[in-house]
Amino acid sequence: MSKAIYPGSFDPVTFGHLDIIDRASKMFDEVVIGVLCNSAKKSLFTTEERVNMIEMMTEKYDNVKVVSFEGLLVDFAKKIDATIVVRGLRAVTDFDYEIQIAQTNKVEYDKLETVFMATSLQYSYLSSTIVREFASYGGDISRFVPAEIVPLVEDKYKK
Ligand code: PNS
Numbered sequence: 193m194s195k196a197i198y199p200g201s202f203d204p205v206t207f208g209h210l211d212i213i214d215r216a217s218k219m220f221d222e223v224v225i226g227v228l229c230n231s232a233k234k235s236l237f238t239t240e241e242r243v244n245m246i247e248m249m250t251e252k253y254d255n256v257k258v259v260s261f262e263g264l265l266v267d268f269a270k271k272i273d274a275t276i277v278v279r280g281l282r283a284v285t286d287f288d289y290e291i292q293i294a295q296t297n298k299v300e301y302d303k304l305e306t307v308f309m310a311t312s313l314q315y316s317y318l319s320s321t322i323v324r325e326f327a328s329y330g331g332d333i334s335r336f337v338p339a340e341i342v343p344l345v346e347d348k349y350k351k
Contacts, residue, residue: 194219196276196307199226199265202242203235204345206323206337208315210249212280215309217253220276225250226268227260236324236348249338265293266301277306282316 198216202209202225216223225246229239237245239260246258261268265277277297279290294306311318323336327345334342 193221194276195222195224195272195274196220196278197224197226197265197269197272197274198278199228199261199268201228201230201233201235201320202246203237203320204242204323204337204341205246205249206315206318206320207335208280208282208311208318209246210338211312211315212278212309213250213253213256216278217256220278221255223253223256223278224272224274225256225258226265227258229260229262231262236345241344245341245344248340264300266297266304269297269301269304275303275305277304279306279308280311281308282311282319 196216198213200209213223213225227239227242227246235242243258243260250256250258259272269275269277277294281287281290290308297304297306318336323333323345326336327333328349333345337345
């Protein structure tokens, strides 16, 4: 049985993430979305909020579940017995960072294979950082995140 982790900060989850989740759910028997709980990195949403948002958007998939993790991805992979990591690649600018992480993880845990998925063309510009930046200036983010997520992001900047 193939069990893949799709790790990330998902602060917030975007259409680009959901596209990767949809495609990964068709490629692997089980996809565990690993939401990074990183106390050093200040996120807009709490870990619980990020998990809840992704759960809400992935209810329809029987083989997708959402779990938060702290610390190293390799340790999380060992803990849940997963040997595949899925990451989306948007542009060449992602590559340096992604290959470094993938190779470090492989050195640390040889069984762990990273699979890069080419981001769909319509989402190649999209990132959570762009969503936060746009929303912080009152921009319309409905093209970037699902309708259910839009007010949750907007509310953060009203406070
Ligand atoms: O969505 P992001 O923020 O680009 O995701 C980055 C993520 C979560 C994949 C990466 O930061 C990660 O795996 N962090 C956990 C710590 C770790 O294992 N780092 C990689 C080896 S240095």
